[in-house]
Amino acid sequence: MDPFSRHIDYLRISVTDRCNERCLYCMPVNYPGWTQRNDHLTADEIVSIVACAADHGFRKFRLTGGEPLVRHDIVEIARRIWDLPGVQALGISTNGIRLADLALPLKQAGARSINISLDTLDPAAYQKLTGGRLQAALDGIAAAAAANFEIVKLNCVLLRGINDEQIIPLVEFGAARGMPVRFIELMPLAPGGPINDNHFFSIAEAMARLAAHDQLDPASEQAVGHGPARYFRLRHSGALVGFIGSITCADFCATCNKLRLTADGKLRPCLGRHGEIDLLPALRSNTIAASGLPQAIHQAISNKPESHTFAGGFQVRRPMPAIGG
Ligand code: SAM
Ligand code: SF4
Numbered sequence: 566m567d568p569f570s571r572h573i574d575y576l577r578i579s580v581t582d583r584c585n586e587r588c589l590y591c592m593p594v595n596y597p598g599w600t601q602r603n604d605h606l607t608a609d610e611i612v613s614i615v616a617c618a619a620d621h622g623f624r625k626f627r628l629t630g631g632e633p634l635v636r637h638d639i640v641e642i643a644r645r646i647w648d649l650p651g652v653q654a655l656g657i658s659t660n661g662i663r664l665a666d667l668a669l670p671l672k673q674a675g676a677r678s679i680n681i682s683l684d685t686l687d688p689a690a691y692q693k694l695t696g697g698r699l700q701a702a703l704d705g706i707a708a709a710a711a712a713n714f715e716i717v718k719l720n721c722v723l724l725r726g727i728n729d730e731q732i733i734p735l736v737e738f739g740a741a742r743g744m745p746v747r748f749i750e751l752m753p754l755a756p757g758g759p760i761n762d763n764h765f766f767s768i769a770e771a772m773a774r775l776a777a778h779d780q781l782d783p784a785s786e787q788a789v790g791h792g793p794a795r796y797f798r799l800r801h802s803g804a805l806v807g808f809i810g811s812i813t814c815a816d817f818c819a820t821c822n823k824l825r826l827t828a829d830g831k832l833r834p835c836l837g838r839h840g841e842i843d844l845l846p847a848l849r850s851n852t853i854a855a856s857g858l859p860q861a862i863h864q865a866i867s868n869k870p871e872s873h874t875f876a877g878g879f880q881v882r883r884p885m886p887a888i889g890g
Pocket of ligand 1: 680753
């Protein structure tokens with residue numbers, strides 16, 4: 566339990582800050598990534614941290630980034646995590662670009678759920694927003710469907726004037742494939758770039774758009790993972806839709822169950838607060854006892870703040886791909 570009686574049993578692991586896309590709301594312009602590869606955790610180090618977290622009662626793990634599928638050893642990392650005692654759920658968050666090749670190997674390695682970013686179905690808009698090719702992401706989504714993951718979810722960051730007209734087409738696209746679409750409020754994590762507060766589009770507005778189209782009935786979230794989304798089912802189409810109101814939902818943090826591990830080995834209790842605990846000394850120094858890791862995990866849980874500070878003029882020190890989304 567953390568100081569606010571939340572049960573923390575979910576670790577999101579950024580395996581790299583590198584990415585093969587350049588989403589305007591996430592990746593700062595000219596972001597160089599780590600210049601020293603030594604700053605990235607090795608597969609062995611990631612597995613050691615996960616093993617320790619599982620000993621500490623963590624049960625759910627997600628590989629993210631940056632784009633986790635650009636890491637050459639991602640399938641090995643997934644398999645080794647899944648083989649650890651105590652690991653009950655392993656998910657992956659991806660832009661889908663490399664998924665056509667990797668969906669089946671990742672499923673066979675033990676991944677249970679996959680979240681795929683899909684902000685628009687318009688190829689030109691997709692290219693403009695992400696720098697990537699929509700067809701590659703669609704091929705990845707098809708491969709995920711064919712690989713029979715237990716859960717495949719589609720993630721869309723809501724952006725006024727850029728993709729808010731895509732809300733209904735995306736829900737229909739997901740419903741046709743049995744994939745819930747989750748709409749995410751824009752967080753201020755890429756300042757100075759072309760996406761700013763003027764593009765913010767709340768989940769309340771997204772729900773109103775959908776409610777004008779079909780009736781939204783509350784649905785149990787348990788069926789679709791461990792994340793912060795609230796789910797609704799559209800009465801006529803049967804589509805399942807999730808809403809992640811990180812900015813406008815007053816009680817958003819009340820059910821937070823996670824810690825983040827950055828690609829360079831820091832445990833971060835909250836995406837929207839700067840505090841981190843560096844695990845590298847415990848991992849890489851021969852002089853620090855292995856017990857440094859459990860202590861660091863315990864400390865990170867104790868340091869978990871009650872809520873994020875995005876609304877209070879949050880100043881970005883590390884961009885999203887460097888923290889792990
Ligand atoms: N590359 C993978 C992907 O795109 O799904 C995994 C990493 S990405 C950082 C994880 C999630 O964070 C994606 O769903 C992405 O849309 C979301 N994200 C990135 N920047 C965001 C922002 N500024 N506000 C809200 N969500 C954001
Ligand atoms: Fe890359 Fe994912 Fe960030 Fe887009 S959201 S730039 S795909 S890490």
